[in-house]
Amino acid sequence: MPGEYGETNKMKVAIVGSTGYGGVELIRLLQSHPYVEIASVISSSNAGTPIAEGFPHLTNIVVQDLDGVNAAEMAEKADVVFAATPSGVSSKLVPDLIEAGLKVIDLSGDFRIKDGGTYETWYKHPAPEQKYLEKAVYGLCEISGGNVIDASLISNPGCYPTATLLGLIPAVSAGWIDPKSIIIDAKSGVSGAGRGTSLTSHYAEINENFKAYKVNKHQHIPEIEQALAQAAGEPVTVTFTTQLVPMTRGIMSTMYAQMNGAYSDEDFVELYRQYYEGRNFVRVRNAGIWPATKEVFGSNYCDIGFAADARTGRVTIISVIDNMVKGAAGQAIQNLNLMMGWEENLGLGYTPVYP
Ligand SMILES: NC(=O)C1=CN([C@@H]2O[C@H](COP(=O)(O)OP(=O)(O)OC[C@H]3O[C@@H](n4cnc5c(N)ncnc54)[C@H](OP(=O)(O)O)[C@@H]3O)[C@@H](O)[C@H]2O)C=CC1
Numbered sequence: 001m002p003g004e005y006g007e008t009n010k011m012k013v014a015i016v017g018s019t020g021y022g023g024v025e026l027i028r029l030l031q032s033h034p035y036v037e038i039a040s041v042i043s044s045s046n047a048g049t050p051i052a053e054g055f056p057h058l059t060n061i062v063v064q065d066l067d068g069v070n071a072a073e074m075a076e077k078a079d080v081v082f083a084a085t086p087s088g089v090s091s092k093l094v095p096d097l098i099e100a101g102l103k104v105i106d107l108s109g110d111f112r113i114k115d116g117g118t119y120e121t122w123y124k125h126p127a128p129e130q131k132y133l134e135k136a137v138y139g140l141c142e143i144s145g146g147n148v149i150d151a152s153l154i155s156n157p158g159c160y161p162t163a164t165l166l167g168l169i170p171a172v173s174a175g176w177i178d179p180k181s182i183i184i185d186a187k188s189g190v191s192g193a194g195r196g197t198s199l200t201s202h203y204a205e206i207n208e209n210f211k212a213y214k215v216n217k218h219q220h221i222p223e224i225e226q227a228l229a230q231a232a233g234e235p236v237t238v239t240f241t242t243q244l245v246p247m248t249r250g251i252m253s254t255m256y257a258q259m260n261g262a263y264s265d266e267d268f269v270e271l272y273r274q275y276y277e278g279r280n281f282v283r284v285r286n287a288g289i290w291p292a293t294k295e296v297f298g299s300n301y302c303d304i305g306f307a308a309d310a311r312t313g314r315v316t317i318i319s320v321i322d323n324m325v326k327g328a329a330g331q332a333i334q335n336l337n338l339m340m341g342w343e344e345n346l347g348l349g350y351t352p353v354y355p
């Protein structure tokens with residue numbers, strides 16, 4: 001399949017959950033992908049409506065009814081499906097798509113946790129069948145190596161885990177920090193909660209407010225621990241606090257850990273630049289310069305900065321992403337590119353928006 005597609009023979013993709021934030025962001029980004037044609041945009045709620053009616057920033061595509069299409073029909077129209085559906089919905093939808101021969105990139109949490117029991121403990125609903133959990137490749141692009149090439153099911157990482165793991169894995173893999181000492185303090189813009197309205201994301205509740213939620217109970221904890229355990233070669237538990245910031249997009253993950261040696265800021269910069277050498281989307285800041293969410297807004301970048309403190313023996317690692325792009329739709333497209341053996345940055349060359 002790699003090499004088969006190009007500008008004159010575009011790959012056909014379908015999007016399910018297309019009128020949620022993740023789906024709409026996929027449409028925005030895929031419209032500029034040189035090798036991709038959006039063949040089908042499917043919705044459980046907005047069938048028959050041209051997409052630009054609800055989302056005037058987008059070019060017109062008519063939305064199809066989810067109930068009106070089955071997996072076999074989708075396989076006739078498209079090669080790859082992006083499932084931008086909630087957890088619990090993807091687990092029911094995706095198996096039929098796989099069995100119909102489609103490749104699937106799922107944005108939900110449903111296929112990220114390899115142990116079904118752990119998934120059920122944190123997500124509070126039934127896990128997908130084990131054979132699909134085994135089939136799913138965890139698509140944290142800079143870490144997954146060649147594993148996504150030719151995968152039939154890619155599980156796109158969560159937004160908080162993307163920022164957090166890109167910030168921690170090089171230091172954990174190198175043995176520079178004690179994995180038992182990790183504390184993660186993460187903040188997200190409100191679009192992370194999706195498009196559905198709720199009291200928590202209501203303007204009057206969130207504006208001029210800053211609040212913690214799901215402390216030590218967030219569903220991204222097992223996802224972070226699973227990946228860190230792989231990097232550390234031993235079980236890892238983390239303290240993880242999530243907070244809602246009155247802004248639309250952006251995640252900042254601030255991570256604290258005990259260092260295993262007397263490393264400086266410059267040492268960390270060097271280690272991380274080597275680790276991410278040749279990758280397009282991780283930018284390691286010079287010593288003493290810390291990233292801000294606005295500096296990645298609208299882009300697929302993850303920017304990382306360090307403060308190694310000789311006085312306490314701890315390092316502070318700060319990592320930022322745009323939750324809608326690197327935290328969701330952008331990374332999903334990066335995964336498509338890697339799966340197809342294309343350059344990872346195809347269709348993703350956006351410079352962050354400033355100011
Ligand atoms: N927002 C973010 O920053 C991130 C989100 N994610 C994950 O990506 C997925 C999409 O998130 P997001 O777009 O923000 O969420 P939204 O709530 O904005 O959108 C989800 C969409 O899924 C569709 N949907 C909802 N319920 C059902 C159902 N029962 N059956 C079929 N379709 C349904 C709807 O679209 P329609 O009406 O068109 O069918 C809905 O708009 C989720 O799993 C989320 O956890 C992951 C990383 C970051």
Ligand SMILES: CC(=O)N[C@@H](CCC(=O)OP(=O)(O)O)C(=O)O
Nearest residue numbers: 108109158159188189192193219
């Ligand atoms: C701000 C906000 O509410 N964010 C959501 C992120 C949800 C998400 O992305 O869920 P999955 O990755 O598990 O699918 C949350 O904290 O639950």
